[in-house]
Amino acid sequence: MNNLSPKKLLLSKWTAVEPIAKQKHFLVSKVILPEPPSEKIEFVEIEAVYSKKTSLIPWRDLTNSELWLQGWK
Secondary structure (H helix, E strand, O other): OOOOOHHHOOOOEEEEEEEEOOEEEEEEEEEEOOOOOOOOOOEEEEEEOOOOOEEEEEHHHHHOOOOEEEOOO
16 A cells, blocks of 8 residues: 555656556646645546546545556556
8 A cells, every 4th residue: 555645646657557448657647626625635637658548536546556556667
């Protein structure tokens, strides 16, 4: 399990343990800020490095080492 802060995820690099649509390497391209700002951050936008496709995922999914590895491996 990775210890992460959602505020420090921007531009971090991730490798999917199982390829997602034939993509393994991703970059956190955006941290989705909640409305109102007093709420906790729940989602981030990840971008596939090669195809540039983006997906919205709960940031806590990145702490699951069965789904994601930090860095590009």
